[in-house]
Amino acid sequence: MSHPRRPHALSRRQVLASAAALAAPALLPAHVLAQDKFPSRPIKLIAPWPTGGSSDAVMRAFADSAGKALGATVIVENKPGAGGTLGASAMVSAAPDGYTLTQLPLGIYRLPHMQAMNFDPVKDLTHIVCLTGYTFGIACTADAPFKTLKDMVAYAKANPGKLEYGHTGTGTTPHLAIEEFSDKAGIQLNPVPFKGSAEIMQAILGGHIRMMSGTTEFAPHVQSGKLRLLATLGSQRNKAFPDVPTVKESGWDTISESPFGIGGPKGMDPATVKVLHDAFRKTLEDPAVLATLDKFFQPVIYMNTADYTAYAERTFKAEKATIERLGLAKKS
Structure with missing residues (x-):
């Protein structure tokens, strides 16, 4: 006489299969499991400047501090x-996994209006966090x-x-900051281009x-009394x-700080962006980072991901208008 099978009984084969499924994650290679946690390997941060300069030193300070916060x-x-x-440019072909990042200087919003570039700074990049900028005067x-x-404005009006x-x-x-200011002040100045800061100081x-x-190559000469600093171009006075x-403050609404921060390729996972944002945001509380910024007269200019993205869109449009007004736009 046969007995009916109990409806909830599991066969030995089913029990073994279930046990194997539960144990499967433990049997996976460590590098596969590690992929679930970001970051699990070193991150590359591109500094689009030569080694040894102020921008390079600042980026290395951010990298060291962010690495400690990230544990990588x-x-x-x-x-x-x-x-x-x-x-x-390198972000166009980089994987959007958070392991390839770059500094985003102001020029990326301006130069595409002046010459052919392989990237669109709004469409092809993820703006993660803005950190600092430069002091112009x-x-x-x-x-x-x-x-x-x-x-000076009164003198320039009397001597156009x-x-x-x-x-x-x-x-x-x-160059562009003074041209914008001159336009708003209603004065005509005579711009003289030089190859770099050293030549300007010599002249x-x-x-x-x-x-x-x-930028603040003028600082020691202002402090020694050889030069006079008429104004800075930031949104607030420089503490130096x-x-x-x-x-x-002097009456003309021109602000130029060249804010810059960290970005990556388009299409990054929002969770990865948040991890990176939080780590780099934390660098602005690091005494070593703040000391480096002070050394080069650079202010803290923090923007979160949403604000930085909106800034990029505004700036790209504003730079286009300025370049076209000055007759510097690329030929279509």
Whole structure:
């Protein structure tokens, strides 16, 4: 006489199969399991500048600090050239897994309007976090016939096109910032391009030009009294020069800080972006990082992922308008 099978009884084969399924994760290779946790291997961070400069030093400080927060090594790879855009270019072919990142300097929003580039800074990049920027200022010789920015504007209006200023090259931030300010102030200045900061300093200290627009290469000469700092171009006064007003404070709404941060390829997992954002955000609490920023007169300019992405969209449009107004747009 046969007995009916109990409806909930499991065969020996089913029991063994279930046990094998439960044990399967433990049998997988360690590197497969590690893929579930980010990061599980070193991260490459591209610094699109030569080694040894201030931008390189700042990026290495961020990399060291972020690596500690992430529990992984962040390796800086220098890719100088092409106006600081080679990092963004590299993101086009990089995997969006969070293991290849780059600094995003202001030039990536400007140069595509001036020449052909292989990337769109809005569509082809993930903006993770903004961290800092540069300090730009307008300085003049100590014996210039004006002591404030307002005095300089009055002098320029009385002497149109006769007041010259040095800058680091056509289309660079020190050039475009002063052109924007001049337009708003209703003055005509005579721009004189130089190949770099060293040439500008040689020219202004030698009395060949009376004014300059640039980053803080002017700082020691202002502190020694050889130059006078008329204004800085940030959104707030620089703590190294607390008595010097901003251009905006002086009455003209021009702000130029060249904010920069960290980005990656498009299509990154939001969870990975959050891990990276939080780690780099934490670097702004690291005394070693803050000391490095202070050394190079760089302010903290923090933007979260959403704000940084919105900033990129605004800036790309604004740079297009500026480049077209100055007649520097690429030929279509």
